[in-house]
Amino acid sequence: MTDPDWVTHAIWWQIYPLGFVGAFPADPPPPPDEHRLLRIVEWLDHAVELGCSGIALGPVFASRTHGYDTTDHYRIDPRLGVEDDFDRLVEECHRRGLRILLDGVFNHVGTDFPRYRAALDGGDTAWFRRARDGFATFEGHGELIALNHGNPDVVDYTVEVMAHWLDRGADGWRLDAAYAVPERFWASVLPAVRERHPQAWFVGEVIHGDYPAQVRSAGFDSVTQYELWKAIWSSLNDGNFHELDWALQRHNDFLDTFVPLTFVGNHDVTRIASRLDDSRHLEHALVLLLTTGGTPSIYAGDEWGWRAVKEERVGGDDAVRPEFDQRPTGDNDILQLHQYLIGLRRRQSWLHTAHTEAVEVSNTGYVYRTVADGHELTVALNIGDDPLPVALPRPGRITAGSGAPPPEHVADLVVPPHGWVIVEPQ
Template sequence: MTEPAWVEHVIWWQIYPLGFVGAHPADVAPTADEHRIRRIVDWLDYAVELGASGLALGPVFASRTHGYDTTDHYRIDPRLGDDSDFDHLVAEARQRGLRVLLDGVFNHVGADFPRYREAADGGDTSWFLQRDGNFVTFEGHDGLITLNHRNAEVIDYTVDVMCHWLGRGADGWRLDAAYAVPDRFWAQVLPRMRAMHPQAWFVGEVIHGDYGAHVNQAGFDSVTQYELWKSIWSSLNDANFHELDWTLTRHNEFLDTFVPMTFIGNHDVTRIASMLTNPDHVEHALAVLMTTGGTPSIYAGDESAYRGVKEERFGGDDAVRPEFDSPHKGVGEHGVQVYRAHQHLIGLRRRHPWLHTARTTPLHVTNHGYVYAARNGDHTLVVALNVDDAAMPLSLPALGFTAGEMVAGSGAPPSEVVVDAVVPPHGWLVLEPR
């Protein structure tokens, strides 16, 4: 594994800045003198209170629309502010012990990217991929122009941009659409980055395919674990824990070579509270996230049961990328309950940093009930999930343990040591064997 040591302890709180501060979509785009990115500073104490130790930012660089159509990688988007505002945000995060992760788009650029404008007007086209005399676009989006990743100047440019912002205080990069970029490109970029910034962390956005092969061939520290995300909500909705068990077997294999970035929500998918048919199961999803190996990320708002459905249409991401007002405003009783569950389980994760590379072992699997052990060396936690209308009895001796301390769960007495337990209907428990 290539990841720096600090990653073992990080739990990201991810925000999509343009939406978070109301800069996109907006009837009238804000200007740099509004310094909107500084609004994020007002939420940093909230992130610390939640238990997060890192701030994962969506796109902050100059673009025309949603941030993924970059026009200037060296400039903060004027709808968010300017360089001094970014420096202020990083400094305030640092004071609170929060790491900062940036979102870099190096597969494509926006149609207003100066070199593309020159190329489209008949100038040098070598920076861009062409097919049959036409510029190649990303997944058919006319405003997203694919870079030519064989071009040495594009490689040098990417290295320079990433180094520039690491030098300004960032701790790492999420590499957008990394699955669409040839692995050989990253294999030429990342060793140079590590030589100059050995403590930086690089996570590639990969949705499908062979995660391990991408890590080995591209040199990422991590990739986004979409398989686990899908399996968590799907297993809960379908009452089919066999799917989750199968996915965790694959997850164990990934952990042999790298630690995936794990999540139950992000800016590109329907929010977990809307994805799940039973709102009580949000806590089940969180329990899996916080007790399995990985580098966890919480998408801002999910910790308070925000709802939002992603739609495949123009503006279809807006519902999952809303503007934020003030902490805890309007979340309701269920939102407060989910927030407290996040605090508790994030706290549990941070007290057990060995979970970062823990493997899971199934102890009991049915459609409606799942019990697994998360293990790393001499450390073990037992996690029990129940999505049945009936209670699920749990005998620790039958699972190979003498007794266990209840450390989290629905209606679980705190710190009680038990031999047998009962997982309530649609409930969950986490126990530490004694």
Template sequence: MTEPDWVQHAIWWQIYPLGFVGAYPADPPPAAEEHRLRRIVDWLDYTVELGASGLALGPVFASRTHGYDTSDHHRIDPRLGTDDDFDHLVAECRARGLRILLDGVFNHVGTEFDRFREAQEGGDRSWFRTRGRDFVTFEGHGGLITLDHSNPDVVDYTVEVMCHWLSRGADGWRLDAAYAVPDRFWAQVLPRVRERFPQAWFVGEVIHGDYSAIVRDCGFDSLTQYELWKAIWSSLNDTNFHELAWSLTRHNDFMDTFVPMTFIGNHDVTRIASQLDDPEHVEHALTILMTTGGTPSIYAGDESAYRGVKEERFGGDDAVRPEFSSPGEGVGEHGQQVYRTHQHLIGLRRRHPWLHEARTESLRVTNEGLVYAARSGEHMLVVALNIDDAPMPVSLPELGIESGAVIAGSGAPPTEQLTDAVVPPHGWLVIAPR
């Protein structure tokens, strides 16, 4: 594993800036003089109170539409503000001990990227993949032009951009569409960036494939753990904890090579409160996220039970990328309860930093119930999840554990010591063995 030591304590609060500050979609778009990036500063105390230790930003660089069609990697999107606004955000994060993760799009660029406009006008085409006279686009999107990653100039450019913003205060990069980029490209780029910034963290966006091989061949510190994300909500909806147990076994295999970036929501998927058939099970999903190995990320709004469905159409992401007003505004009692649960479980995670590298072992699995142990060295927690309409008894001695104390759970106050516990219907418990 290559990740920096500070990542063991990292819990990200992820935002999509263009949507968050109402800069996209917006007609007319805001001007740089509105300094909308500074609105994020109003949420930094909230981020700390939630328990997060870092801010994971979506695209902040100049683009024409949604941010992933970059036109200038060296310039803050004028709809968000200016370089000074970015520096202000960095300073305010630093004052609160918050890390910053940037979102880098280096698989493709937008049609307003200077070198692409020059190529269209008959200039150098070597920066871009071509098929005959046509430029190759990313997944058929005409506004996203694929870079030629075999070109040494593209390698040099990517290294320079990443180093530029790390020198301006970023702590790492989420590398968008990393799955579409040749492994050898990252293997050339990342060592050069690490040479200058050895404490930087690099996470590749990968949806499926041989995660461990990708990490080894590319040199990433981490990858987005979409397999676990899918298994969490799917097993809860289908009343099939066998799926989750299998995915946790796979997760253990990944942990032997790297620590994945784990999540139950992000800017590209339906929000967890909308994805789950039973709103009570949001707590189960969060419990799994916070008690398994990984570097957790909370998507802004999920901690207050925001809803939103992603649709496969133009503008289909807008519902999951809304504008935010001020902390707490418009959040009802249910949202406040979900927020308090997030605070509690994030706090539990931070009190047990060994969970970052924990392996999970299923101790008892049925369709409706799952009991697993999270272990690292001599440390262990037992997690019991029940999605049945009936209570679920748990006998610790039958699991090979003498006794324990409930340290978190639904409908169950903390206990000094017990040998038997009952998980309420559609409830959950976290038990610390004694």
């Protein structure tokens, strides 16, 4: 594993800046003098109160539309503000002890990227992949032009861009669409960046496939754990904890090589509160996220149980990428549960690399031990309509649970219908 030491304690609060500050979609788009990037500063204390230790930013670089069609990797998107605004955001984050993760799009560029415009005008075309009818695009999107990753100039450019923003205070990079980029490209880029920034962290966006092989070949520190994301909501909806147990066995295998980025929501998927058929199981999804190995990420808004559905159409992401105006007020059970479980996670930093072992598995009941470095927790989940009796592997103290509070010290317990319990051994 190549994680820098600080990642052991990392819990990200992920935001999509262009939507977060109301810069996209917006007609007319805001000008730079509105400095909307600084609106994020107003939310940093919330991230700290939530218990997170870092801000994972979506695209902040100049683009024409949604941020993933980059036109200038060296310039802050004018709809967000100017470079000084980024410096201020970094300063305010680091003053609060928050790390910053940037979102880098290096598989493709937008159609306003200057080198692409020059290529269309008869200039050098070597920066871009060719297709039968012109230039290759990303997954058929005509406004996203695929870079030629075999070109050494593209390698050097990517190294310099990544190092530039790390120089300005960023702590790492999420590598967008990393699965579409040849692994040899990353294997050339990342060592050169690490040589200048050995404490930087790099997570590749990977959807499926052999995660450990991709980590080894590309040189990522981590990849996005979409397999576990899917297994969490699918097993809860279908009443099939056997699917979850299988995914956690694979997750254990991944942890032998690297620590995945884990999540139950992000800017590209339907919010977990809308994905789940039974709202009572939102708690179970969060318990799973924060009691299993990984580097967890909380998608902004999920901590209040916000709902939104991603649709496969133009503008279909907008609902899951809303503007954040004023912070919700009043008591919120989901927010309080986030704070409690994130606090538990921060106190038990060994969970970063923890493996899980099934104790009992049925369609609607799942009991597992999560263990690492001589530490352990036992977690019992019940999504059935009947109480779930549990014989614990060893007596322990209940540290959290839903429903009527059970005795503090137990050797056996009963998990209420649609409830959960976390036990720390004594």
